[in-house]
Amino acid sequence: VQLQASGGGLVQAGGSLTLSCAASGGTFSNYVMGWFRQAPGKEREFVAAIRWGGSSTNYADSVKGRFTISRDNAKSTVYLQMNSLKPEDTAVHYCARRLGWTTATTLAGFGSWGQGTLVTVSS
Numbered sequence: 001v002q003l004q005a006s007g008g009g010l011v012q013a014g015g016s017l018t019l020s021c022a023a024s025g026g027t028f029s030n031y032v033m034g035w036f037r038q039a040p041g042k043e044r045e046f047v048a049a050i051r052w053g054g055s056s057t058n059y060a061d062s063v064k065g066r067f068t069i070s071r072d073n074a075k076s077t078v079y080l081q082m083n084s085l086k087p088e089d090t091a092v093h094y095c096a097r098r099l100g101w102t103t104a105t106t107l108a109g110f111g112s113w114g115q116g117t118l119v120t121v122s123s
Contacts, residue, residue, distance in 0.1 A: 001025040003095050003114030010120045011085055019080040019117060021095030028076035029053070032098050034110050035069060035080045037091035037119075044094070046105040048080060060105050063089075085121045092116035 007019040019035070034049040048069040049058045057069050068081040078095060096110040 001097070001112045003097065003112055005093060005095050005114055005117040008093060008117030008119045010122065013085060013087055013121055013123050015085050015121070016081070016083045017085065017119060019082065019093055019095075019119070021078045021080075021114065023076040023078075023097070029073040030099070032101050033069075033071055033078040034096050034098065035078070035093060036096060036107060036110070037089075037093045038116070039088075039091040042091075044107060046107060047093070049102075050078065051101050056101060058103055058105065082119070085119075087121045087123045089119060090121050092118050 002024045003021055005019060005021045011017055029052055032049055032051055035047040036044050037047050038044040046060050047063055048067055050069045050071050054071050066084045071078040094113055094116040096113050098109040
């Protein structure tokens with residue numbers, strides 16, 4: 001299984017970006033998909049997750065109300081719509097998958113990490 005994130009770039013504070021993560025191999029709809037990020041000098045942190053059919057989502061407090069996670073199982077792709085971006089959102093963003101839904105906002109159980117995509121928010 002490979003996960004490839006894309007869509008990052010440079011944006012001004014208050015702007016928007018949409019990230020995509022395309023999966024190849026495996027049965028995409030069997031997995032919970034998540035977005036994570038790692039800022040320079042910091043540990044990787046949970047951003048958002050979405051259940052198999054998209055019926056349930058979970059967000060880190062820092063992005064609630066600004067970010068929206070969605071998925072298209074027919075395209076084996078998960079998205080992260082990011083609005084009202086702040087400089088503190090600057091990070092490499094990664095996607096990953098796990099079996100089994102959880103409301104925990106941690107990296108536990110997530111794997112198949114792909115290469116990330118850099119989001120830079122200027123003030």
